[in-house]
Amino acid sequence: MPSAPMPTALFAMDPVHLPELFPPSVLARLRELVRIDPELVVQDFTDPAAAAALAGAEILITGWGCPRVDDDVLAAAPRLRRVLHAAGSVRSLLGEAVWERGITVSSAVHANALPVAEYALAAILLAGKDAFALRERFRAEAVYPAPGDYAHVGNLGRRLGVIGASRVGRRLLELLRPFDFSVSLYDPYVGPAEAAALGAVPLPLDELLRSSDIVSLHAPDIPETYRMLDRERLALIPHGGVLVNTSRGALVDHDALTDELVSGRLGAILDVTEPEPLPRSSPLYRLPNVFLTPHIAGSLGNELERLGGTVVEELAREAAGLPPAHEVRHADLARAA
CATH class of the missing domain: 3.40.50.720 (NAD(P)-binding Rossmann-like Domain)
Known part of the structure; x- marks a missing residue:
C-alpha cells in the first residue's frame, strides 16, 4: 500500500530567526515530514511568491514576525488545516476566522x-x-x-x-x-x-x-x-x-x-x-x-532550537495519527499570555 504524500508546509516569520529555530539537524527532521522550501520565508502574505505558495500550503509554520493570519490570508489558503507556531502566544497572530474554519493550532509556548x-x-x-x-x-x-x-x-x-x-x-x-x-x-x-x-x-x-x-x-x-x-x-x-x-x-x-x-x-x-x-x-x-535586563528571559540563542523541535514533534505526532501535544484552543485565549 503506497504511503500518503507528505503535506506541504510554508514558513511565515522574520527570516532572521529561522537558522536558530531550525538549525541543520532540526531542519533535516522537518523535511522528512513535510515538503517545504527553507528559502521561502514569508513576511508579507500579499507578495506574489508568498501568495502562490500559500495557495498550496496545508501547514503554516509561524514564528516571531509572522504577519497576522486574517480572513484574506485564509481565503488565499484554501488547503490550510494547521498552524504550528514556533514561539509563544498566538493571541495577536490569528484572526477569528482561523478558529471558525476549524484549523488546528499548536504553540511552542511550553518550550x-x-x-x-x-x-x-x-x-x-x-x-x-x-x-x-x-x-x-x-x-x-x-x-x-x-x-x-x-x-x-x-x-x-x-x-x-x-x-x-x-x-x-x-x-x-x-x-x-x-x-x-x-x-x-x-x-x-x-x-x-x-x-x-x-x-x-x-x-x-x-x-x-x-x-x-x-x-x-x-x-x-x-x-x-x-x-x-x-x-x-x-x-x-x-x-x-x-x-x-x-x-x-x-x-x-x-x-x-x-x-x-x-x-x-x-x-x-x-x-x-x-x-x-x-x-x-x-x-x-x-x-x-x-x-x-533587556527582555532576555525567554528563549534566545541556542534555546530557540527547542521551539523548532516542538514543531517537528507535532508533525511527527500527526504522521503517527496522534493528536497534537500542545494544541491551543480558542476558549483558552481569554486567560492565556
Missing part, C-alpha cells in the same frame, strides 16, 4: 516557558542572597562587609510568593522543589488541592504580597491583570522585599514601582518594563537596588 522559569529561579536565588546590592557595595568599597551585615541574607525558609500558575509559573514551582523556600501561590483558577500538588500554599493576592520577601510575577497580560500590582498593592510588600518580573511590564504600575525603588524600600529584578525599553532618563538604569 519557551523553561528558560523563563530558569531565569526566574536564578533571580530568586540571587535575590535571597542579596547578591545584587552586595555586589554594588563591594564594587564601591572593595571591602568585605562585616559578618553582622549578612543577617538578612539567605534562602533557608525565604518567603516566596508566586503570582500566576501559568506554564512559566508551574515550571518555576517545579524547579523550586529542591530548595528550602516557603512558597505561596496566587491564581484565581487554582484551588487548594492543585496548589498543594504544585508545592505551594494558596493565598489571596493581598495576603501573598504582605507575607512574601520575594514576589515573582507570572500572570498573563490580559485586561483583568492590567496593573494588578498598583500603588496600594506594591505598598503591601514588606520593606526590603524584591519584585521579580519576567511576565509583562503592563502588570505593574510603573510609576508606583519607580517611586518604591527610588525610595529604596523595595528592590526589583526586571526583565520586562512598561514602556519597553525604558527611556534613557529612567532612574531604574542606575539604581543599585534594581537589576534590569
